[in-house]
Amino acid sequence: MDSLPSELLCKIIGHVTEQKDRKSLCEVSKELNTCATPYLYKSITLNTAESDLGFLDVKPFSEGLRTGPHSRLRHVKHLHIVSPFHERIDCRCIHWYNHLGVNDGTDVETEENKDSTNGNCPEQPQRSDHRDLENSLVSVLQQLEDDTLLSFSWDLGICVSSALLGKNGILIKKQRLIQSLSVISGGLDNSECYSRPNLLLQLGCLQSLSWKAIMTVTELDTLHDVLLLNSQHLHTLDIDLVHDESSEGLWPDENPALTYGQRRQKPFGDNFIATIVLGLEPGEQFILFPRIQELRLSEVSFNLAAMEIACALNITNLYSLKLHNCKGYLELLDSVIKAPQPIRLTSFELLTRHYESEIFRISNFLEAFTGLEELYLSLPYDMELREGLWPSIQHHKSSLKRLVCDNLSHDGSVNLDHNIKDGSTQGSAYEAVIDLPLVECIGVNDSGSSLESRLELIAPEVNWKLLHIRWSRADNPNWCGSRNSDRSSKHLARHTVAGSSDTSWRPMLPYVPDTLHTFATWAFGPTGFPKLQILASGDFSYKGRYDEWNVLLCRRSIVSSDTNTESDPVSESDGEPDQDTDPNNRKITPPRQPYRIMRKEDWGLWDGIEGGFAMLEACPLDPLFQG
Secondary structure, eight states: OTTSOHHHHHHHHTTOOOHHHHHHHHTTOHHHHHHHHHHHSSEEEEEOBTTBTTOOOOHHHHSSSOOGGGOGGGGOOEEEEEOOOSSOOBSOSHHHHHHTTOOTTOOOOOHHHHHHHTTOSOOOOOOOOHHHHHHHHHHHHTTSOTTOOOEEEEESSSOOOHHHHSTTOHHHHHOTTOOEEEEEOOOOOOTTTSOOTTGGGGOOOOSEEEEESOOOHHHHHHHHHHHHHHTTTOOEEEEEOSOGGGGTTOOOTTOTTSOHHHHHHOTTTTOHIIIIISOOOTTOOOOSOTTOOEEEEESOOOTTTHHHHHHHTTGGGOSEEEEESOTTHHHHHHHHHHSSSOOOOSEEEEEOOSOOSOTHHHHHHHTTOOOOSEEEEEEETTSOHHHHTHHHHHTTTTTOOEEEEEEEOTTSOBOTTSSOOSSSOTTSHHHHHTTOTTOOEEEEOOOOTTHHHHHTTTGGGOOOSEEEEOOOTTTOGGGOOBOOTTOOOTTOOEEEOTTOSOEEEOTTSOBOOHHHHHHHHHHTSTTSOTTOOEEEESOOOTTTTTTTTOEEEEEOOSBOSSSSOBOOOOOGGGOSOOOEEOTTOOEEOOOSSSEEEOOGGGGGGGGGSTTHHHHHTSSOSSOSOBO
């Protein structure tokens, strides 16, 4: 080790990806500390709790660290301020309560406030002031070297602090070379908390932009300016308007983004994305984003402007296209087909609750090109997948590796047994899957009690490594897991306490319902799927919002990976499984079940399932947050 040049040593350490391993390297010697410290501090994520979005704990980065030119924070290139979107999905921003006449930190509720929120806003928790959040974050940003930050995320769902992106904001003044910006904003048009238009014009090096907010005129104007400034080098764009009802009132006469003629005529009706954000005129066909490769649009309307938007966004040049609840999406797909350029998509995701009877237009789009590697579809119940789309899906059989097919009812709930009603695979969607030989990951919402009988004929013929049974907890409790330790079931996971023969219930492991247990026993068994590695059940969207009910199972190993063996799910009456050892003194558990609940040491299985973990989050059934 001492003979290695420091440059080579730093390159080797650069391949270490786990933060805990980087930290351990820093503690070995001074030389390794010098090489590993820049990698340890290269990317920092600061988390806030949903119950107190104004509090940011920065003590680990402000105490015990050198300041000035010797600060370890000078190595930071990526800074992310994040919060879960699990429980507080309504009125997250503190200014909503001020707007509704409720003082911060109080629990006062009046009839007027209750009516104004329509029951959507939960009781306001005690919160720290936004100034505390600003001061904490600024104390970290001040230790960064000027123009060294490459990416910044404000993924809190509250208004962007003016101390960051305001007129004299520290990011605007000192970090103008940011290449990736992510903003999840509360979307309240309030001069106290949101930066005014044109203040982001200093950020002219963006290659990736994610903007999710309840849009106001202020945010639309700012978004227009940022896109225009970075259009020539932007390669990733993600716009989420949260819900299209936010479009009301976005056409004030004084809106400076509109010309006099636009204010009077509304050339695209109420399509403010085409007019305000993209600045398009009817009939215009020019490419606004020549280098864009990945595009995700949610709650964006293409009505009356599909051709102009398709050309401006250069959709034929994309590798990845995701459309979530976008009105007029069929017109957009038609426009892409008519474009003279060939379609280059390798990933296509379509989620819609807008019923369209002309499903053949989706089929026409899928048949207009080849080369899809992943296809994720979540369509209304009335749009028949079996007869309308499966031939088009098979059009990509030479490349398709990951597939999700959902049918949703009109109210958004999953329809469990829509495609197959007679309990057989004859003429069914599952029969068509056999003709997709490269598919390794598949997500379906057919979780009926006879799912096994519908799959048993095709199981030996498919190469599935990951099977995701998709459902919403409200609509399918029979497949719903739980981490509540007081639920009685013969399939609760148990573990042996280290150094003791006693057993105890482990609340962090999920309850496996009988329906799922029966199916998993077959799926991982000798007559099931020979290559199946992981069986997922539940809704894995939004980074753990529904983890309390989700279940991840994997094929059971005979030899445990550590000495503190956690038993597999067993019958309560069976007691603890008998233990034995192999010649290397490793513990062996008799194979009572062909599966087990995934443990931390099993997560290496994802490395052998390309794109599998990301597929679990595809086509979320619920919105990120509501206003």
